[in-house]
Structure formats: structure tokens, C-alpha cells
Amino acid sequence: MKKKGGNVTLSEVKEILDATVFVGEEKLDMEVKTAFSADLMSDVLAFAKEHSLLLTGLTNPQVVRTSDMLDIAAIILVRGKTPPEETIRLAKELNIPLLSTRYILFETSGRLHARGIVGCIEKVPLGEMT
Amino acid sequence: MTQDKKITKTQELIYSLRVKDVMSTDIVTVSPSNTMNELKEILRIRRISGTPVVEGKQLVGIVGIDDLIRCLSNGEMDATVGEKMSKKVETLCADEPLANAVNKFEQYGFGRFPVIERNHGRLIGILTKGDVVKGLLTRLEIAYHTEEFRYNNSINPVFDNIAMDKTNFHFQYRVDSRDFNVAGESINKLKKILSQIGFPPQIIRRVTIAAYEAEMNMIIYSYGGHISVSADQQHIILEACDAGPGIPDIEQAMRQGFSTAPVWVQELGFGAGMGLPNINKCADTMELKSEAGKGTHIKAVFNTTNGDGV
Numbered sequence: 001m002k003k004k005g006g007n008v009t010l011s012e013v014k015e016i017l018d019a020t021v022f023v024g025e026e027k028l029d030m031e032v033k034t035a036f037s038a039d040l041m042s043d044v045l046a047f048a049k050e051h052s053l054l055l056t057g058l059t060n061p062q063v064v065r066t067s068d069m070l071d072i073a074a075i076i077l078v079r080g081k082t083p084p085e086e087t088i089r090l091a092k093e094l095n096i097p098l099l100s101t102r103y104i105l106f107e108t109s110g111r112l113h114a115r116g117i118v119g120c121i122e123k124v125p126l127g128e129m130t
Numbered sequence: 131m132t133q134d135k136k137i138t139k140t141q142e143l144i145y146s147l148r149v150k151d152v153m154s155t156d157i158v159t160v161s162p163s164n165t166m167n168e169l170k171e172i173l174r175i176r177r178i179s180g181t182p183v184v185e186g187k188q189l190v191g192i193v194g195i196d197d198l199i200r201c202l203s204n205g206e207m208d209a210t211v212g213e214k215m216s217k218k219v220e221t222l223c224a225d226e227p228l229a230n231a232v233n234k235f236e237q238y239g240f241g242r243f244p245v246i247e248r249n250h251g252r253l254i255g256i257l258t259k260g261d262v263v264k265g266l267l268t269r270l271e272i273a274y275h276t277e278e279f280r281y282n283n284s285i286n287p288v289f290d291n292i293a294m295d296k297t298n299f300h301f302q303y304r305v306d307s308r309d310f311n312v313a314g315e316s317i318n319k320l321k322k323i324l325s326q327i328g329f330p331p332q333i334i335r336r337v338t339i340a341a342y343e344a345e346m347n348m349i350i351y352s353y354g355g356h357i358s359v360s361a362d363q364q365h366i367i368l369e370a371c372d373a374g375p376g377i378p379d380i381e382q383a384m385r386q387g388f389s390t391a392p393v394w395v396q397e398l399g400f401g402a403g404m405g406l407p408n409i410n411k412c413a414d415t416m417e418l419k420s421e422a423g424k425g426t427h428i429k430a431v432f433n434t435t436n437g438d439g440v
Contacts, residue, residue, distance in 0.1 A: 041399035045339055046408045050331075058399045065314035066399075069321070069338050071331075094318070 007031035008117055010074055010097060013053070016111050017076065017101035022088050024074060024097025032073050034120040037109050041066050048072065049120035055108050059083045064090040064098070072096065078105045143269050146308070149231050150224035151353065152265025153245045153255035155375070156423055159184040160193065162212030166201045169193060169211055182244040183215045187252040189244055191215035222257055223248045228265070235259055265353075268373050272304060272354040299327065302358035305348040305372075310398065313349055317341050320359060329366070333432055336412040337366050340430050343405040343412075344370035350395050351375075352426065364435050368413070370428040377420040384410070384418070 011028035014021060021028070035053035038044050041062060048054060050071035056063060059081045067075055074097035077083060081100055083091075091098040101108055158176050160169055162185055173179065173195060180194030193215040201207055201214055222231050222243045234243060245255040301323060303316040317338055324334045341357055348355050348370060355372030377383045384406050391401020410416045413430035420426040 039399060040402050042402035042404035042408075044399075045343060046404045046411070050335065056399075060398055062310065062313060062398055062400070065318075066342070068318060069314065069335075069342050071335065 007033055008112070008115055010099075012115070013074075013076070013112065013117075014099060016115055017099070017103055017108060019076065019099040019101040022083055022098040022100060023091040024095075024099075027074075027095075027097050030073060030097070032117060035109070035112055035117050036120045037105055039105075044070070047121060047124060052120040053112070053117065055105060055112075057081060057105060059087055061087045061090045063087065064094060064096060067096050068094045074099060076101060076108065078103060078108045140266060140270065143266055144228040144232060147228040147265060147269065148224065149222045149226050149228060149245055149257055150255065151307075151375075152228065152261050153224070153257045154261055154423070155255045157182065157253065157256050159253065160211050161185060162190060162210060162215070164211045165207065166198060166209050166211065166214060167207045170198055170207070173198065180242065182219070182253055182256065183211055184253055189219060189221065189246055189251070189253040191217045192219045192244065219244060221246050224254055228262065231257055232262065235262075268353055269307070272306060272373070298361075299323070300358065300360045302356055304356050305345050305352075305354055307352060307354040308349060310349060313345060314342060316357075317345065324359075324366075329434060333366065333434055337368060337432055340368055340409045340412040340432075341370075343409050344368070344428055344430075346400055347405045348372050350391055350401060355425070361434070364433060365414075366432040366434055368428075368430040368432070370426075372425050372427075374423060374425040376422040376424050377418075377426055378422045380418055380420055 008031065009028065010024070010030045010032065013019070013032065014028065032051065032053050034049060034051070035055060036044060036048040037055040039057050041058065044054060044066055048070050051073045053074050053076055054067055054072045055076045055078055057077065057079050059077055063075060064087055075091070077098070077100040080102040083098060083100065088098065103111065158172065158178060158181050160172060160181050160183055162183055172181065180192060182189055183191040183193055193211050197214050201209060220234065220238055220240065220243060222234065222245050224245050224247050231243065242256055242258045244253055245257050246252060247254050301320050320341060321334060321338045324337065337359065341359065345357055352372035353374050355370065357368070357370045359366065359368050361367065382388050386407045387403040389401050389403035395401040406418065409428065409430055414433045415431045417429045418426070
């Protein structure tokens with residue numbers, strides 16, 4: 001069912017994506033409105049906005065570091081990735097929820113969008129295309 | 131730091147550093163068609179004792195002061211370099227560990243080795259014993275400072291006993307080349323400090339992103355360096371200085387999507403050619419000075435009087 005402009009809680013996100021929670025069980029009532037999907041941390045740094053979900057297939061600790069810099073609300077690992085121990089440890093230390101879903105990036109994004117979560121930006125600004 | 135530890139660090143360095151990390155890229159070369167007379171002038175003016183001989187971009191020989199002396203005494207100064215050079219040249223590959231180079235210096239007793247790129251055999255640099263010593267000393271100094279910083283940190287949590295406000299603080303840390311493990315740790319501290327001081331979240335975000343991009347660049351491309359952040363009445367100033375090797379073409383480096391990052395960096399999700407443009411985007415003004423063979427200095431200024439931004 002489509003929600004219009006409403007916030008979605010992390011716990012709903014978990015349900016929509018049939019996700020496993022590695023870190024942040026206690027923060028599942030957090031509400032999110034926007035998301036950014038990328039496997040390129042360089043692009044995340046350039047375009048992602050604060051309080052968004054980060055959907056990515058990368059699992060190294062720098063994903064958590066980058067999320068911390070950007071005040072990302074939660075990290076959703078796609079394609080069934082299991083994060084390495086150091087990534088989980090860092091996410092705990094920096095208090096960033098870390099979830100994993102078996103859906104592919106396209107499906108993950110689509111399912112969340114259908115439930116009212118939108119891109120943190122729609123397009124990159126003109127003149128910033130690579 | 132104990133003596134033993136220093137030795138270990140040096141040993142570690144000669145295995146982890148590559149020839150290309152410490153070689154000189156400012157190379158004097160001659161062509162096989164130059165005469166020995168011309169060679170004499172080049173050696174005299176550049177104050178060197180030998181040069182690689184290059185045709186096109188390929189290394190074809192090496193010629194030195196001993197060849198020159200032989201020609202002088204035989205009255206053959208009009209002969210070409212091509213006739214008198216040694217054609218059998220001992221070279222080093224750019225990606226060889228420094229340890230191999232050290233062994234080769236010992237084995238052959240030569241003062242210098244031309245450095246070639248393994249794939250296409252072109253000459254890209256020259257390595258002297260002086261380069262090796264200089265390279266090692268630079269790294270050891272960086273390693274020493276890092277250790278010192280960590281040591282100081284572990285007894286005194288940063289700045290706990292220093293009064294800080296928006297116009298009076300200074301945060302500085304060392305960045306080690308290739309050390310991804312601690313990347314972002316210091317910036318996490320910086321972020322907390324800026325927020326304790328009370329800067330607006332949007333400014334903090336821009337400063338931390340820029341600092342992180344600068345740190346990543348330093349880890350990936352440089353020999354290491356330091357990052358400092360300070361503030362005055364109207365600005366936060368971020369400075370990133372590294373010890374080289376410098377950016378040969380700044381305009382190209384500033385272009386989005388241009389990258390020379392190796393595969394292992396790209397596998398971590400970095401090195402997409404967004405770093406410098408992103409620092410520029412985050413900052414209100416950015417200056418980039420770089421000289422090939424020397425180092426890079428980035429100064430990014432963030433206005434703190436108007437809180438808007440990215």
C-alpha cells in the first residue's frame with residue numbers, strides 16, 4: 001500500500017525488505033524519508049544527504065565511516081551481503097544501524113520507493129555529471 | 131620509540147614501499163644521436179655523472195662519465211652517444227619493492243638505476259641511493275609523528291584541557307600513506323569538537339566531508355602528510371599538506387571523474403575522481419597548489435557567518 005509523503009520507520013523498512021538487523025535493534029523506531037543507493041563511496045560523499053538511508057553492496061568499514069561523516073540514518077546492505085566483523089564493530093561504535101537484505105539494489109530501492117521513501121536528491125545538479 | 135622498533139619500521143618500509151614511491155621523475159636524458167661533446171655539456175650543466183639514453187620513449191642505453199673520459203682520451207668527442215653508450219642496461223621496474231632496489235645497488239655497485247614501467251618498458255624515472263635514503267627518512271618521520279600523536283592522544287583526550295571557542299581552536303593530525311584502517315577516525319573526533327563548539331550542523335558537515343576527501347586522497351596518492359583545521363571570526367580553515375609526489379596536471383585532477391586510483395582503492399568504493407571537485411563544492415573557496423616531485427597543499431575556507439550550503 002502506498003503511503004503519501006509519510007515517514008517510514010526502520011522497523012517497517014526491515015519488514016518491507018525482509019532484512020536482518022546487525023546493528024541498531026534499539027533504533028528501529030527511527031523514521032526516514034529519503035534514501036541514496038550507490039556502490040561508489042565517492043558518489044555517496046558527493047551526493048548523499050543527512051538522515052537518509054544508504055543502500056549499498058559494499059561492506060567494508062569505510063562504508064560506515066562515510067555514513068558517519070554524512071549523518072546517514074542507517075545502512076542497508078543489499079544482495080544478501082554479510083558485513084565483516086570490523087564493519088559491525090564500527091557501526092556499533094558509531095551507533096549507525098546496519099541491516100542486510102537479500103533483495104538486489106534495484107528491488108530494494110523500488111520497494112522502498114513504493115512505500116513513500118524518495119531519493120535524497122532526484123538528479124545530480126547540471127554541470128556535475130561525470 | 132626503541133632502537134629495535136625503528137629497525138623494524140625501516141625494514142617494513144623497504145618492503146612496503148615501491149620504487150616509484152621514492153624515485154625522481156625529473157629525469158635528464160640524451161638521445162643516441164647526441165654527440166659525446168653535447169653529452170659533456172649536459173653533464174656539466176646539470177651536474178650529473180651519467181644519463182639514460184632514450185629513443186622515442188624507449189630506454190635504449192645508459193651513458194656515463196667513464197664513457198666520456200674514454201672518448202676524450204681517444205679524441206672521439208664527435209662520436210654519437212649511440213655508439214659509445216652501454217646497451218646492456220640494468221633497470222628497475224616501477225612496481226618493485228624498494229628492497230629489490232637496495233639489493234641491486236649492493237650487487238652492481240652502480241650509483242643509479244633507470245626505472246621503467248613494467249608493461250610498456252618506457253622510462254619513467256631514475257633511482258639513486260640518495261632517493262632511497264630521502265624516501266625512507268620522509269616515511270620514518272611521518273610514522274614517528276603519527277605514533278607521537280597517538281601516544282599523546284591516549285593519555286590526554288584531545289583538547290579536554292584546552293579552552294576552545296569559535297575563534298580559537300586548532301586541530302591537526304598526521305595522515306599515513308596507504309593506511310586505510312584508521313581513515314576517518316580523526317575526522318570523527320573533529321566532527322565532535324566542531325559540534326561541541328557550536329558550529330551549525332551544515333557547516334560541520336561540509337568541513338568533515340572535505341576533510342575526509344582530502345584525507346582519502348592523501349592515503350591513496352601521497353607519501354603522507356597532515357591535515358589541520360582552525361577557525362577565525364568568520365571562517366573555518368581546512369588545510370591539507372602532503373609530502374609529495376604532487377599533481378602533474380591540476381586542471382585534469384580537478385575534473386570530475388578523472389582518476390588515477392589503483393584497482394584496490396576502487397574496490398573499496400573510492401577513487402572515482404570525485405574527491406577534489408567535492409572539496410571544491412563543499413568549501414566556499416578552495417586553493418590548490420601542487421608541484422610534481424614536491425607535494426600538494428590544499429586550503430579550503432568555509433564561511434561561518436552564513437550557515438547555508440550543501
